[in-house]
Amino acid sequence: MPVQLLLSMLRAPASTGAVVPSSRALANAMARAATGAELIVELGAGTGPVTRALLEQMPGVPxxxxxxxxxxARMLQGRFPEADVRLAPADQVVDALGEPDGNVVLVSSLxxxxLPRPVRNETIASICRFLLADPQRRLVQFTYQPRAPFRxxxxxxxxxxxxxxxxxPPAGVWELRAHV
Ligand SMILES: C[S@@+](CC[C@H](N)C(=O)[O-])C[C@H]1O[C@@H](n2cnc3c(N)ncnc32)[C@H](O)[C@@H]1O
Structure with a gap:
């Protein structure tokens, strides 16, 4: 799906953030990091390499x-009918999750x-609120930088x-969760 991501990059460079889709190796590492999830919420699914790895490694997990x-979003729903694809900003979906039971993992390629600063700040705030409400919850995020994705x-x-x-480029896979 390299062409779709390239076109998206031309249309919306700040929110697309990558010209080349995530590799199979990165997608598999992201999915491995979400092992044990009872509900997965993928943020910024793009062309779907991570979606595919999640569905392959954890079949049956919503x-x-x-x-x-x-x-x-249309392309994702066509390729992955078993996923619940939401055409929406990530922070709105996270805020609307409420208090789901069990082990919820946010898997993000955002x-x-x-990202534009207001979007970045709102999105980080809603993710952090969600994680702080239950120490079981975690965020899995990749970054091309040597440091953590955000403070x-x-x-x-x-x-x-x-x-x-x-x-x-080479990437690091990080996890954010509450420390108790
Ligand atoms: C780095 S790209 C996708 C990476 C994906 N792993 C791939 O290889 O296609 C990031 C994606 O996040 C989406 N995105 C950016 N801001 C978003 C937001 N606030 N809510 C939901 N999706 C967002 C972009 O449209 C883009 O498709």
């Missing part, structure tokens, strides 16, 4: 895939470093889980 761009607020802590060299 998956909500969130994407802001209408053409990508490009926090390039953790009090009560949450980042942990680097993996480095994936077989990706353009």
């Amino acid at each position: 998956l909500i895939a969130v994407e802001l761009q209408p053409d990508l 490009p926090f470093r390039s 953790a607020p009090p009560g949450l802590r980042w942990r680097r889980l993996a480095s994936v060299w077989a990706n353009t």
Whole structure:
């Protein structure tokens, strides 16, 4: 799906944040990091490589895939009918989750470093509120930078889980969750 992501990058560079889709190796590392989830909410599903890895590694686990761009959301729903694709901003979907039971994992490809500042701040705030409400919950996020994707607020802590060299560019997979 490289062409779709390239077209999205031309239309909305700040919110797309990547020209090349995530590699199979990165998508698999993201899905492995979500092992044990009873509900997965994928934020910024894009062209779907991580969606596919999540469905392959955790068949039967409910998956909500969130994407802001209408053409990508339509394509995702066509490719992955078993996923619940939402055409919406990530923060709105996270806020609307309420208090779901069990082990909920947010799996994000959102490009926090390039998002417009108000969107970035609102999205981080809603993710952090959601995680702070239950220590079982976690965010899995990749970044191309050597440091954590964004500053953790009090009560949450980042942990680097993996480095994936077989990706353009190489990426780190991080987890954010409450420390008790
Ligand atoms: C780095 S790209 C997708 C990466 C994906 N793993 C792939 O290879 O296609 C990030 C995606 O997040 C989406 N996005 C950006 N801001 C968003 C927001 N606030 N809510 C939902 N999706 C958003 C973009 O439209 C884009 O498709």
